[in-house]
Amino acid sequence: DQQVKQNSPSLSVQEGRISILNCDYTNSMFDYFLWYKKYPAEGPTFLISISSIKDKNEDGRFTVFLNKSAKHLSLHIVPSQPGDSAVYFCAASEVAGQNFVFGPGTRLSVLP
Amino acid sequence: DAGVTQSPTHLIKTRGQHVTLRCSPISGHKSVSWYQQVLGQGPQFIFQYYEKEERGRGNFPDRFSARQFPNYSSELNVNALLLGDSALYLCASSLDAGAFYGYTFGSGTRLTVV
Numbered sequence: 001d002q003q004v005k006q007n008s009p010s011l012s013v014q015e016g017r018i019s020i021l022n023c024d025y026t027n028s029m030f031d032y033f034l035w036y037k038k039y040p041a042e043g044p045t046f047l048i049s050i051s052s053i054k055d056k057n058e059d060g061r062f063t064v065f066l067n068k069s070a071k072h073l074s075l076h077i078v079p080s081q082p083g084d085s086a087v088y089f090c091a092a093s094e095v096a097g098q099n100f101v102f103g104p105g106t107r108l109s110v111l112p
Numbered sequence: 113d114a115g116v117t118q119s120p121t122h123l124i125k126t127r128g129q130h131v132t133l134r135c136s137p138i139s140g141h142k143s144v145s146w147y148q149q150v151l152g153q154g155p156q157f158i159f160q161y162y163e164k165e166e167r168g169r170g171n172f173p174d175r176f177s178a179r180q181f182p183n184y185s186s187e188l189n190v191n192a193l194l195l196g197d198s199a200l201y202l203c204a205s206s207l208d209a210g211a212f213y214g215y216t217f218g219s220g221t222r223l224t225v226v
Contacts, residue, residue, distance in 0.1 A: 004154070034214050043116070043202055043217030044155065089154050097143070097206055099168045100215075102154030 003027045004092050006103040015112050019077040023090030023103055026071065030092040034100065035064060035075045038087045047088075048075070051096075080110045114139070116218035118203050124224045125193050133188040133221045137205030143167070144186040145215060146178055147202040155202055161186055162208065190223075198225045 005024045013019045021035075031052040036044035050057040050064045050073070057064050063076045077084055087107050091100040117136045125131050137144050143162040147155035157170035161180035175191045184205075190197055200222050204215030 036214070036217075041219065043204075043219045046214035046216065049214055091154075097208070097215075098160055099157050099170070100155075101157065102147075104152070104154050 001026075002104070003030075003101050004090055004103040006088075006090055006106045008106050009104070010107040010109070012109045012111060013080045015082055015110055016079045019075075019080045019084065019108055019110065021075040021077075021088050021090075021106050021108065023073045023075075024071060025073075025090075025092050025101075027092070027094070027101075028071065029094045030101075032093045032096050033064070033066060033073050034091045035062075036089045036091060036102075037084075038089065038105070044089060077108075080108075082110050082112050084108060085110045116203055116205050116216050118201075118218040118221050120221060121219070122222045122224075124226060127193055127195060127225055129193050130189065130191050131193060131223060133190075133201050133203075133223070135186045135188070135203030135205075135218060137184050137186070137203075138216055141205035141207055141216075142184055143206045143208055144180055144184065145204045145206075146186070146188045147204065147217075148172075149200040149202055149220070151199075158188070193225045195225050198223060 034049040035047040038044040066073045087105045090103040093100045145160040146158040149155040159178040160168040164180045180186045200220040202220045204217045
């Protein structure tokens with residue numbers, strides 16, 4: 001039973017446009033959420049995080065939105081750049097910094 | 113600054129054998145976590161260690177074990193290897209066990225069991 005779901009295996013976006021990556025979770029005890037980016041042959045790289053006391057967090061071109069009642073979060077990348085092409089993982093945990101549960105990932109392709 | 117380093121980068125083992133994977137965290141980081149990533153899936157949590165003590169364990173059989181040394185480096189051991197253990201094994205470090213800002217991952221060890 002997948003506790004963290006990313007229902008879009010892939011997404012293609014034109015350079016300069018907005019990329020929206022979605023994530024749904026089933027465990028209502030999750031309070032901490034992160035997004036990671038992964039390039040081939042590298043480990044995942046931390047992008048941005050949010051806790052359940054907030055509904056939005058921004059860091060440069062990246063914004064994460066959390067809708068706790070819908071158990072849904074999304075990552076917005078504006079504007080999208082070709083270097084953003086990677087696999088994006090959503091992760092969640094009940095306790096800060098411990099035992100993250102990852103989704104299966106969404107492969108983002110930003111087309112020049 | 114050295115990031116999280118893992119060794120070896122690639123490994124081929126035979127079913128039934130034992131394997132030891134090694135991880136050196138970022139200097140100053142006291143928490144190390146291990147994840148298994150099977151092709152096409154997200155990383156799955158195996159263990160977390162902080163100050164040489166196990167802080168969490170995922171849903172993996174007892175064939176999997178780990179430890180953390182006084183210098184905060186860590187080993188992941190897998191006994192009686194199965195074909196299904198073939199995966200990318202990722203090590204991640206953080207300053208402490210409750211760091212919310214996320215881990216720093218190494219590039220992983222690719223284990224192939226034949």
